[in-house]
Amino acid sequence: MLADTLSKAMAELEEEQVLEQVKERLGGGVAPLAIVKTLQEGMVEVGNRFQSGEYFLSELIMAGEIMKGAMDILEPHLSGESGEHKGTIVIGTVKGDIHDLGKNIVIMLLKGSGYNVIDLGVDVPKEKFVEALQETKAPLVGMSVLLTSCQEAMKETIEAIRGAGLDTRVIIGGNYIDETVKNHVGADYYATSATDGVKVAAEVFGA
Amino acid sequence: MLIIGEKLNSAIPSVRQIINDKDAAAVQDLARRQVRAGADYLDLNTAHCNEVADMEWLVRTVQEVTDVPLCIDSTVGEAIKKGLETVKGDKSKVLINSISMEKKRLEEVLPLVLEYQCPVIGLTVDDNGIPKTAKDRIKITEHLVETLTRKNYDLSNLYIDPLVLPLAVNHTNATMFFQCLTDIKRLFNVKTVSGLSNISFNMPKRKLINRYFLAICMANGMDAAILDPLDRKIMTAVTTADLLLGNDRFGKNFLKAYRKDLLED
Numbered sequence: 001m002l003a004d005t006l007s008k009a010m011a012e013l014e015e016e017q018v019l020e021q022v023k024e025r026l027g028g029g030v031a032p033l034a035i036v037k038t039l040q041e042g043m044v045e046v047g048n049r050f051q052s053g054e055y056f057l058s059e060l061i062m063a064g065e066i067m068k069g070a071m072d073i074l075e076p077h078l079s080g081e082s083g084e085h086k087g088t089i090v091i092g093t094v095k096g097d098i099h100d101l102g103k104n105i106v107i108m109l110l111k112g113s114g115y116n117v118i119d120l121g122v123d124v125p126k127e128k129f130v131e132a133l134q135e136t137k138a139p140l141v142g143m144s145v146l147l148t149s150c151q152e153a154m155k156e157t158i159e160a161i162r163g164a165g166l167d168t169r170v171i172i173g174g175n176y177i178d179e180t181v182k183n184h185v186g187a188d189y190y191a192t193s194a195t196d197g198v199k200v201a202a203e204v205f206g207a
Numbered sequence: 208m209l210i211i212g213e214k215l216n217s218a219i220p221s222v223r224q225i226i227n228d229k230d231a232a233a234v235q236d237l238a239r240r241q242v243r244a245g246a247d248y249l250d251l252n253t254a255h256c257n258e259v260a261d262m263e264w265l266v267r268t269v270q271e272v273t274d275v276p277l278c279i280d281s282t283v284g285e286a287i288k289k290g291l292e293t294v295k296g297d298k299s300k301v302l303i304n305s306i307s308m309e310k311k312r313l314e315e316v317l318p319l320v321l322e323y324q325c326p327v328i329g330l331t332v333d334d335n336g337i338p339k340t341a342k343d344r345i346k347i348t349e350h351l352v353e354t355l356t357r358k359n360y361d362l363s364n365l366y367i368d369p370l371v372l373p374l375a376v377n378h379t380n381a382t383m384f385f386q387c388l389t390d391i392k393r394l395f396n397v398k399t400v401s402g403l404s405n406i407s408f409n410m411p412k413r414k415l416i417n418r419y420f421l422a423i424c425m426a427n428g429m430d431a432a433i434l435d436p437l438d439r440k441i442m443t444a445v446t447t448a449d450l451l452l453g454n455d456r457f458g459k460n461f462l463k464a465y466r467k468d469l470l471e472d
Contacts, residue, residue, distance in 0.1 A: 013457075013459060056458070058458045058462070059457060059459070059462060061457060062459060065457070
């Protein structure tokens with residue numbers, strides 16, 4: 001159970017309460033980053049409830065919207081501290097696949113957990129992955145795939161990343177993915193649910 | 208959609224009995240259960256009892272257990288006045304049920320609406336009775352809107368009830384009603400309200416007809432309904448129609464109702 005009233009309001013999706021409490025705490029001199037952390041605890045609970053089937057997709061999306069609204073209030077006060085996210089992660093759906101639902105869910109949870117997420121979108125060519133990783137120096141890249149026919153695209157993308165001399169950790173996600181697929185394409189981790197993805201990120205970033 | 212709980216109406220024999228018996232516990236139980244089920248307003252009607260004196264008792268008794276605003280339901284100015292005087296708290300929240308373009312109603316009830324600046328239900332009827340066509344109902348609505356505008360009344364507090372007539376009498380009565388809702392919302396800056404049970408008068412499976420009627424009314428812009436919030440299926444229809452009509456952001460209310468096991472197939 002969440003003890004903090006703000007975390008709880010976030011987990012219960014009480015939008016007005018969340019925004020009100022964020023303003024109140026800011027006004028009361030609470031450090032903006034501490035408020036973000038409290039919100040993230042609520043977000044993690046939302047993710048858990050989604051995972052367990054208690055919450056539905058639209059509630060997960062709503063949680064993202066509430067978080068966004070809260071961040072809009074907090075951001076001007078985070079200047080100077082704004083670089084203090086847990087780390088950067090690059091994510092995209094591989095070439096040939098245009099499914100973005102799973103990708104967007106995991107992005108929402110990662111952002112909610114405090115990561116800086118670069119979303120490359122869908123049908124992303126391998127060159128674009130490599131380019132983004134060279135640019136951001138992100139230690140973790142996520143590839144989403146739903147179509148079994150796109151396994152080779154995933155394999156080629158990972159080969160391209162390795163070929164460019166990057167030692168980025170690679171996680172692949174999608175509902176048919178398993179250990180065999182992971183080994184075949186040469187990824188480091190795999191996840192079949194958004195919350196598993198967040199766990200892997202925590203492991204990679206030691207957060 | 209705004210839900211006006213209809214249970215505390217002396218037209219219902221068992222309710223008439225508990226009012227006559229001054230059975231406060233039974234009245235308060237009905238009030239509490241309707242609020243718990245999602246009523247935004249509680250309708251109070253004592254027309255079949257000792258109307259004026261019992262309205263005072265009923266208002267007081269209900270307000271002992273709930274802060275939900277009341278809908279004072281009477282055709283008699285004296286009873287509405289007594290109800291308003293008895294209400295504690297913000298009297299401008301009381302919904303007056305109702306006025307119309309009937310001369311007597313205007314004379315007795317309109318001054319009270321203006322004095323307390325309450326929301327009010329306006330029936331599309333005048334001294335010639337309930338009009339047969341949508342066009343004539345719009346005309347009465349126009350007269351009501353004009354009358355209230357002249358008195359600087361806030362029209363967003365006016366709930367027009369275009370008066371639904373039974374399908375059993377004329378099979379186009381429902382479509383005519385939907386037409387009224389659409390036209391009123393298009394032409395005037397007012398709200399709309401209706402009861403549900405008239406439509407199914409003298410038909411079998413009345414609740415079924417009422418439920419679909421409600422959903423179609425909502426799709427045609429109805430803002431409020433006088434209904435039985437203890438009827439789980441009708442409340443399910445309200446929640447579901449609000450979801451489908453885009454009135455439920457992220458489906459929050461629907462999903463909340465689902466988790467509380469309030470939705471019934």
